[in-house]
Amino acid sequence: KQEVTQIPAALSVPEGENLVLNCSFTDSAIYNLQWFRQDPGKGLTSLLLIQSSQREQTSGRLNASLDKSSGRSTLYIAASQPGDSATYLCATLMDSNYQLIWGAGTKLIIKP
Amino acid sequence: DAGITQSPRYKITETGRQVTLMCHQTWSHSYMFWYRQDLGHGLRLIYYSAAADITDKGEVPDGYVVSRSKTENFPLTLESATRSQTSVYFCASSGDGMNTEAFFGQGTRLTVV
Numbered sequence: 001k002q003e004v005t006q007i008p009a010a011l012s013v014p015e016g017e018n019l020v021l022n023c024s025f026t027d028s029a030i031y032n033l034q035w036f037r038q039d040p041g042k043g044l045t046s047l048l049l050i051q052s053s054q055r056e057q058t059s060g061r062l063n064a065s066l067d068k069s070s071g072r073s074t075l076y077i078a079a080s081q082p083g084d085s086a087t088y089l090c091a092t093l094m095d096s097n098y099q100l101i102w103g104a105g106t107k108l109i110i111k112p
Numbered sequence: 113d114a115g116i117t118q119s120p121r122y123k124i125t126e127t128g129r130q131v132t133l134m135c136h137q138t139w140s141h142s143y144m145f146w147y148r149q150d151l152g153h154g155l156r157l158i159y160y161s162a163a164a165d166i167t168d169k170g171e172v173p174d175g176y177v178v179s180r181s182k183t184e185n186f187p188l189t190l191e192s193a194t195r196s197q198t199s200v201y202f203c204a205s206s207g208d209g210m211n212t213e214a215f216f217g218q219g220t221r222l223t224v225v
Contacts, residue, residue, distance in 0.1 A: 031210045043216035051211050102155040
């Protein structure tokens, strides 16, 4: 059974810093890995989707990488801003069925 | 308005009552999903649907019923609400193909007292 882990559960950094959020998974038979953002009291917004055959995806200041062999993905945020404060979740889409398996998220606080 | 909308946003109900949470999407996406989000458990899939009249169980389906008579609507019914079903419920949709992103509604915060 797939398990997705995000460490740390919370992270606080000063504005302007570059940072990395981590996501690890136990079963490498994934179809893709997705990163989402969740703001308090709101739904989830898709940030990046990395197909299993890809190594990374970029969108603006965000870069996500995928290493299936080691069961890891990272989300790199460059030049962080207070508006980046949110909870970031990763999820894997399994080959075996159309189900996203979710990590518990990392709550990110960017201090002005 | 384009997008995916859930109603109600907040609901308080009593144990044993039937409750229906509504989900409507305007993109004609094939796939629709219901998740619940709880502290300590993250997001868990309750039910999903690949098309109208096609539904399947997710990780935690017990106590819930879904239907999908129209592509755009995917209601979730709690047949007899229990306190353990107090949670935030999210509906999501995505297009055909495994590598399409999912779009989420704003969520429904349900409290069962």
